[in-house]
Amino acid sequence: MLTSNVIKLLQTLASFLIERTSFKRIAITGSNGKTTTKEMLYSILSKKYKTYKTWGNLNSDIGLPLSILRVDGNEEYAVFEVGVSYVGEMDLLSQILKPEIVIITNISCAHMQAFKELQAIAFEKSKIIGKNTKIFVVNEMNDYCVYLEKRAKIANPNVKIVYFDFENLNIKSFSFLEGKFSFDFVYKGFEYSIFLLGRHNIFNAIGCINLALFLGMKEKEIREGLVETAFQKGRAEILTKNGYLILNDSYNGNMGSFMALKNMILDLNIQNKKFIVLGSFKELGEFAYKTHKDLIQEAVLMNFDKIFLIGEEFLDVRDSENLVEKYLYYFSEFDKFINFFLKSLEPSVFIVIKGSRFNRLERILNYI
Structure with missing residues (x-):
């Protein structure tokens, strides 16, 4: 320190x-x-x-x-x-x-x-x-x-x-x-x-x-x-691993970058099943509740087959709004999420990873 x-x-x-x-x-x-x-x-x-x-x-x-x-x-x-x-x-x-x-x-x-x-x-x-x-x-x-x-x-x-x-x-x-x-x-x-x-x-x-x-x-x-530009990992990074196509955008989490991510996915025009893992966004203060509610709604509109949500902020929205659709999966922390996620994976599924640095969601890549 x-x-x-x-x-x-x-x-x-x-x-x-x-x-x-x-x-x-x-x-x-x-x-x-x-x-x-x-x-x-x-x-x-x-x-x-x-x-x-x-x-x-x-x-x-x-x-x-x-x-x-x-x-x-x-x-x-x-x-x-x-x-x-x-x-x-x-x-x-x-x-x-x-x-x-x-x-x-x-x-x-x-x-x-x-x-x-x-x-x-x-x-x-x-x-x-x-x-x-x-x-x-x-x-x-x-x-x-x-x-x-x-x-x-x-x-x-x-x-x-x-x-x-x-x-x-x-x-x-x-x-x-x-x-x-x-x-x-x-x-x-x-x-x-x-x-x-x-x-x-x-x-x-x-x-x-x-x-x-x-x-x-x-x-x-x-x-x-x-x-010749060398771009950093974790920022709109496309990779393949063990038969999965993965879009790793785990480095930065705010609503502006999420909407940019939405357009990226539209450009890719993926035909396979799509899963998204969303980690909670930080430093939002009084805007935290609305932002995480908007995130869930936007993810639903993007027609993901399964949406995995990690963080207490998402749990607050679930409890207040009664958002309990069968394709929404909520977790308070990463350790409670990862085993369930791995068991949920299907062959050739497209995986999107989005969160802030606080979440360290790039860890998912070590498990896949």
Whole structure:
């Protein structure tokens, strides 16, 4: 356990290092898509520039300083993932990093226990934009786009706004063969591919493309960077094991990422039986009950043959709403779930795993 004095020292050292390095600092934040966007942008920039990226998702008041202290110092660009879990955290992260380029992927329901409402989340996220920020990349499809633009102009009246800009996007095809998949799309007359499930990831790729073009990169370099992106396990990961096709999205749990998961499954157009394992979402505060009720309802509408629900939050909804359909299975904890789940498996069933880091649902893969 790090003491407050050690944490403060880490933050001070990170700030000291930032002031003595010359690389361009890029901060990526948002309620969803931070890590995936970071990986894509890093891969793209690396085709032309010496680039550093946050390892894993070290993005907090402890994680960001640790990420900064790992740099060599001779990079041309450094891509940092920045996240918040409490009010005021972004003030600290912004002071440490002083980013010159900021990307905000979206604003949606996450960490609601701390922020209570979406406006508060948008306000907190916008604090990453400071007087040093010269370029702000924003998703114009998000409801808070105009608000974030205004916040950026307040922080720096001369900031350049770069939009995701979907007007010239044409999604050509989605292919899924032998457990491998790709999205092919045309953007501004050039063909691109990403090997990651989920149309929302194309949208984040568009943000990366436009920033890279603004920074002077060629379409060929960008295309190669996207194709070579190494995505993290547990994030829309498709795999096969012992005859089962598995969609493992166990790394991040909130309603926005669940709805993105829903679209992924529709794209896959699975004809076999479908099972889903849902772990409870955390840090929702007063929104916990409604969110978990909505999760159950959405899962039912997706026509899963069996729905396995793990966590006290789901049990609360079951008891209050009398949701006891025969395809709904409730468990208070993982250990009570796993044996029942294994006995319920059928040949060639499609398995979806979705939860927050708290659940550690990736453990299921060790049993299958």
